[in-house]
Amino acid sequence: MALLTPSDSTLPAEARGLGRRRRLVCSRTCFERNPYPGIATREQLTQTIGILEPRFQIWFPNERSRQLRQHRRESRPWPGKGGQQEDRRKRNAVTRSQIALLLQALEQDGFPGIATREEMARETGLPESRIQIWFQNRRVRHPGQGGRAPAHTEACATRPPAGVPHRPLPRRSPSPTPGCGERGFLHPTCPARLGLSHRRLS
DNA sequence: GATCTAACCTAATCAGCTC
DNA sequence: GAGCTGATTAGGTTAGATC
Numbered sequence: 001m002a003l004l005t006p007s008d009s010t011l012p013a014e015a016r017g018l019g020r021r022r023r024l025v026c027s028r029t030c031f032e033r034n035p036y037p038g039i040a041t042r043e044q045l046t047q048t049i050g051i052l053e054p055r056f057q058i059w060f061p062n063e064r065s066r067q068l069r070q071h072r073r074e075s076r077p078w079p080g081k082g083g084q085q086e087d088r089r090k091r092n093a094v095t096r097s098q099i100a101l102l103l104q105a106l107e108q109d110g111f112p113g114i115a116t117r118e119e120m121a122r123e124t125g126l127p128e129s130r131i132q133i134w135f136q137n138r139r140v141r142h143p144g145q146g147g148r149a150p151a152h153t154e155a156c157a158t159r160p161p162a163g164v165p166h167r168p169l170p171r172r173s174p175s176p177t178p179g180c181g182e183r184g185f186l187h188p189t190c191p192a193r194l195g196l197s198h199r200r201l202s
Numbered sequence: 203g204a205t206c207t208a209a210c211c212t213a214a215t216c217a218g219c220t221c
Numbered sequence: 222g223a224g225c226t227g228a229t230t231a232g233g234t235t236a237g238a239t240c
Binding site for chain 2: 222223224225226227228229230231232233234235236237238239240
């Protein structure tokens with residue numbers, strides 16, 4: 001079985017002034033068996049390896065992305081899901097009180113870093129990974145609620161400062177996509193976001 | 203400094219639940 | 222069935238770890 005191990009850095013990312021989680025290192029054996037693991041398989045891997053399930057939910061898409069690119073470079077067909085699709089995670093019911101807490105946090109920061117998310121996980125009793133998903137969905141579906149975002153629309157509409165590459169507009173949208181900040185979200189490299197979101201800590 | 207890749211982001215979509 | 226929203230996916234960027 002593949003081993004997942006924490007990287008050698010001894011301090012948590014937040015303690016080092018970063019808004020990201022510590023990195024893990026993973027080998028590919030588990031991926032070759034099933035590149036699309038369902039919740040049951042991921043939980044089983046968690047039991048076997050001792051790494052939390054949400055880390056697999058990050059690692060597997062990343063690995064699929066790499067493999068897909070490689071297959072395309074070599075003009076090989078990607079096998080895809082194939083076979084029976086495994087079960088999804090059971091839908092998590094978020095209570096009104098939990099939503100209230102999350103909305104409060106969203107007002108303050110639409111892009112909470114790992115420390116904030118873990119604090120909210122403690123307060124709400126929800127898993128941190130579910131909070132991350134909740135923020136992702138919320139930012140997309142309620143763009144006006146993203147705390148400070150609307151206030152920086154003007155800054156986002158302009159060019160980033162020299163040396164700060166502006167992220168390209170979102171993909172997979174055949175229709176014209178609103179500019180940064182227009183719908184209430186800010187590109188990570190937007191000058192308005194730099195110094196505000198979880199990246200502010202760096 | 204270059205490279206690799208986990209972490210993170212988005213839009214799009216699927217799917218469960220409530221009305 | 223419509224609407225809402227949690228979960229998943231593809232595809233992109235960022236930044237920490239390693240060489």
